[in-house]
Amino acid sequence: MSVGQPLTRIDGVRKVTGTAPYAYEHSVDRPTYLYPIVSAIARGRIRRIDASAAQAQPGVLLVMTHANAPRLWLRTDPELVLLQSTDIRFKGEFIGAVVAETPEAARHAASLVAVEYEPLPHDAGFRADHPGLYAPRKVNSGKPADSLRGDPEAGFAQARFTLDQVYTTPFEHHNPLEPHAVIALWHAGRSLWPTRKRLTLYDANQGPLAVSLIVGPLLGLLPSQIEVISPFVGGSFGSKAIPHPHIVLTAMAAKLLRGRAVKCALTRQQMFVGTGHRPASHQHIRLGADAVGRFVAIEHHAVAPTARHKEFAEQTATPVRMMYATPNLRTTHRLVPLDLPAGMFMRAPGEFTGMFALETAIDELAAQMGIDPIALRLANEPDRDPETGHPFSTRQLVRCLTEGARLFGWDRRSAQPGEHRDGEWRIGLGVASALYPNQHVLNTRAGIRYVDGRYRVELQASDIGTGALTILGQIGADALGVRFDQVDVVLGRSGLPWAMIAGGSMGTYTWGNSIVQAAARFRAKHGDAPREGARATAAGRLPKDFKSRSRHAFGAHFAQVRVSAVTGEVHVARLFGMYAAGRIINPLTARSQFIGGMTMGLGAALHEESVIDPRFGHVVNADLAGYHIASHADVPDIQAEWIDEFDPYFGPTGAKGIGEIGIVGVPAAIGNAIFNATGKRLRGLPFTPDKLLE
Numbered sequence: 001m002s003v004g005q006p007l008t009r010i011d012g013v014r015k016v017t018g019t020a021p022y023a024y025e026h027s028v029d030r031p032t033y034l035y036p037i038v039s040a041i042a043r044g045r046i047r048r049i050d051a052s053a054a055q056a057q058p059g060v061l062l063v064m065t066h067a068n069a070p071r072l073w074l075r076t077d078p079e080l081v082l083l084q085s086t087d088i089r090f091k092g093e094f095i096g097a098v099v100a101e102t103p104e105a106a107r108h109a110a111s112l113v114a115v116e117y118e119p120l121p122h123d124a125g126f127r128a129d130h131p132g133l134y135a136p137r138k139v140n141s142g143k144p145a146d147s148l149r150g151d152p153e154a155g156f157a158q159a160r161f162t163l164d165q166v167y168t169t170p171f172e173h174h175n176p177l178e179p180h181a182v183i184a185l186w187h188a189g190r191s192l193w194p195t196r197k198r199l200t201l202y203d204a205n206q207g208p209l210a211v212s213l214i215v216g217p218l219l220g221l222l223p224s225q226i227e228v229i230s231p232f233v234g235g236s237f238g239s240k241a242i243p244h245p246h247i248v249l250t251a252m253a254a255k256l257l258r259g260r261a262v263k264c265a266l267t268r269q270q271m272f273v274g275t276g277h278r279p280a281s282h283q284h285i286r287l288g289a290d291a292v293g294r295f296v297a298i299e300h301h302a303v304a305p306t307a308r309h310k311e312f313a314e315q316t317a318t319p320v321r322m323m324y325a326t327p328n329l330r331t332t333h334r335l336v337p338l339d340l341p342a343g344m345f346m347r348a349p350g351e352f353t354g355m356f357a358l359e360t361a362i363d364e365l366a367a368q369m370g371i372d373p374i375a376l377r378l379a380n381e382p383d384r385d386p387e388t389g390h391p392f393s394t395r396q397l398v399r400c401l402t403e404g405a406r407l408f409g410w411d412r413r414s415a416q417p418g419e420h421r422d423g424e425w426r427i428g429l430g431v432a433s434a435l436y437p438n439q440h441v442l443n444t445r446a447g448i449r450y451v452d453g454r455y456r457v458e459l460q461a462s463d464i465g466t467g468a469l470t471i472l473g474q475i476g477a478d479a480l481g482v483r484f485d486q487v488d489v490v491l492g493r494s495g496l497p498w499a500m501i502a503g504g505s506m507g508t509y510t511w512g513n514s515i516v517q518a519a520a521r522f523r524a525k526h527g528d529a530p531r532e533g534a535r536a537t538a539a540g541r542l543p544k545d546f547k548s549r550s551r552h553a554f555g556a557h558f559a560q561v562r563v564s565a566v567t568g569e570v571h572v573a574r575l576f577g578m579y580a581a582g583r584i585i586n587p588l589t590a591r592s593q594f595i596g597g598m599t600m601g602l603g604a605a606l607h608e609e610s611v612i613d614p615r616f617g618h619v620v621n622a623d624l625a626g627y628h629i630a631s632h633a634d635v636p637d638i639q640a641e642w643i644d645e646f647d648p649y650f651g652p653t654g655a656k657g658i659g660e661i662g663i664v665g666v667p668a669a670i671g672n673a674i675f676n677a678t679g680k681r682l683r684g685l686p687f688t689p690d691k692l693l694e
Helices: 012-016 103-111 152-158 208-218 245-256 351-369 373-379 397-408 468-480 507-526 587-606 666-678 689-693
Strands: 032-038 044-050 060-064 094-100 114-119 147-149 161-169 181-186 199-203 226-229 262-265 281-289 295-307 329-338 420-422 425-437 445-451 454-458 487-490 535-539 552-564 570-580 637-642
Touching (some): 044 094, 060 245, 094 103, 152 281, 161 351, 181 245, 199 245, 245 262, 295 351, 351 373, 351 425, 373 397, 373 425, 397 552, 425 570, 425 666, 454 468, 468 507, 507 535, 552 666, 570 587, 587 666
Parallel strands (some): 032 262, 199 226
Antiparallel strands (some): 044 114, 147 329, 161 281, 181 199, 281 295, 425 552, 445 535, 552 570
């Protein structure tokens, strides 16, 4: 059996030796280089563009603006509508591009383009009492924006203990190691034959399918006329899930330079504008509990900013709808339209944001009641999903909390804040629950081929650094009844069986399910001794009654912090995660995913914040010198463990998603530990020293 074995990544050697080609590194003949021209104002119109100085520079091949850019066929995604008018919607928006023989020439020439603007009043300042506040119809997960169960006001009236607080999170940006990059090559010829490739994109994405489906119609092409190649992707965290403007900009330039490949790699500063971000949040939570700690009423009201030109509503208040038992519940989502770039999903969108507030509020209520915060959570464990009434496929949150507490040493925690000290350092322990829902959207397809005496598993998925190439090979080997070293996995290319993107923690079980079905069909058609060229394709399947179950992964996070009474510095001495996430396909890569999520949660707790200057509408700290992320020194001891389980309602592999649950609840656990160490409650991320010294 390959599944369950801690096999090393099959792509590891190529990555550490620098031989794995990422988007910008693919070899093409006579490449050209694009550098964007961006708006210097937050809102307004272009009066005039003078490109004469740029066009006169040696090596410049094209200066593209709204005056000469190709016309787009469709305008379904406002974020991707570029150079079609003189309108400017946010600072840093692409208003043109220079293409030259070298990247240095393109960048220099772009700086010489003179733009005269007609500025208009703009609004880039987020506040919860904004007069333009409105209710979206649905949130990102597809659920209604608001919900109501029972009578919350009646519940609060009978509550013995109540809590009423506001929690905030800042704008955050993804910052994967590989910058967003693309090479576009528009092929010569005018054939309209549907299968004739007219555009090739070497792209950094979370799945080729989304690129071909979205970009093709914009440019007047069928999805089958776009070839997308992305064998290696250097991280994403959600930012490469859908096409961004730089892809369209580069493809438009390549169309004008038909036959020449155009390369574009965004700078780190440009990635703070055109590749999405996690919106800030303002969350008002009310909790009501009876004398023994059972919740009698909960309210969770979330307010977030959205781009005026493209709505994005995080599902911030949806986790509370099913997390704990309560007869009375109200949740709402409201948006503030601003003149900013579009937000989008960033690792555990909504769940990360909402669970920070909820799990901090529960810790506050436990402190008020004088009971252990784990005990308060256990007292409100539901026997069914409170939102749908369905039984859970599996729900082992209780075991995650109790067994995690035992392994972490929770019994050493003092109920009285500030009791444990080491000189200037105050020491505390904190806990928070974690969850991540199943987000099954559609059934993925996979193919099996027998080539040169080896089995080849094929699908349009992308490995964004998660180890997908390895674990899909493990699933394929077991489903085919062969050794792991007899299987090759081919991903990251259009033309293969279509697949869901690598996002929403859906990859392992959706792709894996399709591989199991394709292998079964292959063996049924060709037996265990196939001939050269044998093949089979199939779609994944879920149990017929999968909709009758509430399907989530669960976990618990524990943190030990040391807080300086002199400087306000927070050092996380230990971080421990305990998970129940279905069958673990590969313990080595799974632990890496869990720890990666926890590390990102640590960064959000202590460092990450994109500071927007409302006067000008831009991120002030738009680079890795000003936007701080976690490093090795930030947590000397980080561990992850899990409970063995098999969830058949996620499909035949029994696996659930693990890519995002590792981040959910981590900031709350750290914030709760800070309170246990100091007695000071922090309700806004990040937990910087100034907040502890106020």
